[in-house]
Amino acid sequence: MGQEVQSSNGQADSKKADPAQNSEWSLSWQVNASANFLVGEVKGVADATVTPVLNAVEHPIQTVEGIANAVEHPVDTAKAIANGAVDTVKAAANGDPRAFGQVVGTVAAVAYAAENVRPQSYPNAGGGGVNILNTPTTGSRIGLDVHGIPEAGGAVRPHIDITIKKPGIPSGPGSNLVNIKHWPW
Numbered sequence: 001m002g003q004e005v006q007s008s009n010g011q012a013d014s015k016k017a018d019p020a021q022n023s024e025w026s027l028s029w030q031v032n033a034s035a036n037f038l039v040g041e042v043k044g045v046a047d048a049t050v051t052p053v054l055n056a057v058e059h060p061i062q063t064v065e066g067i068a069n070a071v072e073h074p075v076d077t078a079k080a081i082a083n084g085a086v087d088t089v090k091a092a093a094n095g096d097p098r099a100f101g102q103v104v105g106t107v108a109a110v111a112y113a114a115e116n117v118r119p120q121s122y123p124n125a126g127g128g129g130v131n132i133l134n135t136p137t138t139g140s141r142i143g144l145d146v147h148g149i150p151e152a153g154g155a156v157r158p159h160i161d162i163t164i165k166k167p168g169i170p171s172g173p174g175s176n177l178v179n180i181k182h183w184p185w
Contacts, residue, residue, distance in 0.1 A: 037097040044101020049109050122147045127156055137177075139170025149182045159183055 056063040070077040091099035116135060121128040127147025134140060143161040148154045164178040165171070 040097030041101035041104070044098040044103075045105035045108070046101075047098070048102045048105030125149075137165045137167050137170070139165040139175070151182050157182075 088099050088102050092103045116133045118131045118133060119128065120131055122145070125147035127145065129143050129145030129147070132142040132144075135142060141161065141163045144158075145161060146156060146158045148156050149159060151157075159182045160180070161182065162178055162180040163176055165175050166177045169175040
């Protein structure tokens with residue numbers, strides 16, 4: 001049983017729409033809508049996970065300035081975070097795929113951080129840092145540190161240590177795939 005089809009002039013056309021055509025259109029529309037939603041979700045996850053890391057690496061001075069501003073103005077920072085979180089959750093609840101991806105990405109990042117990010121003090125070197133462990137392989141360490149280093153004559157300097165272990169070889173001689181100490185010094 002077909003349906004009447006409207007012609008371009010708005011009048012009912014005597015031809016009936018074929019049900020097979022309707023189901024094909026419906027299927028292609030559903031696939032397209034699902035693909036668009038997935039793309040939005042993936043962009044949202046990237047917004048909450050990969051993009052901030054890339055921005056921090058590409059713009060280290062602005063990153064430090066932004067962190068300093070957040071520390072100097074904790075109340076404003078907390079308000080901005082709360083407002084952003086509320087807006088994102090509302091948008092996700094209203095079906096915004098990018099916002100949904102941002103929520104999922106944030107939850108995943110928090111869960112990951114709870115498991116793999118550790119602050120650490122270095123009493124012998126006079127400083128401390130934050131270690132991101134087991135990323136990207138077991139036994140690996142990315143350290144954002146501030147302590148005395150030999151390359152600066154023992155002066156305290158912020159720096160990055162990156163040790164990436166070969167997959168399946170978390171320790172021992174020959175286990176390092178990458179070993180960068182005290183970058184950029």
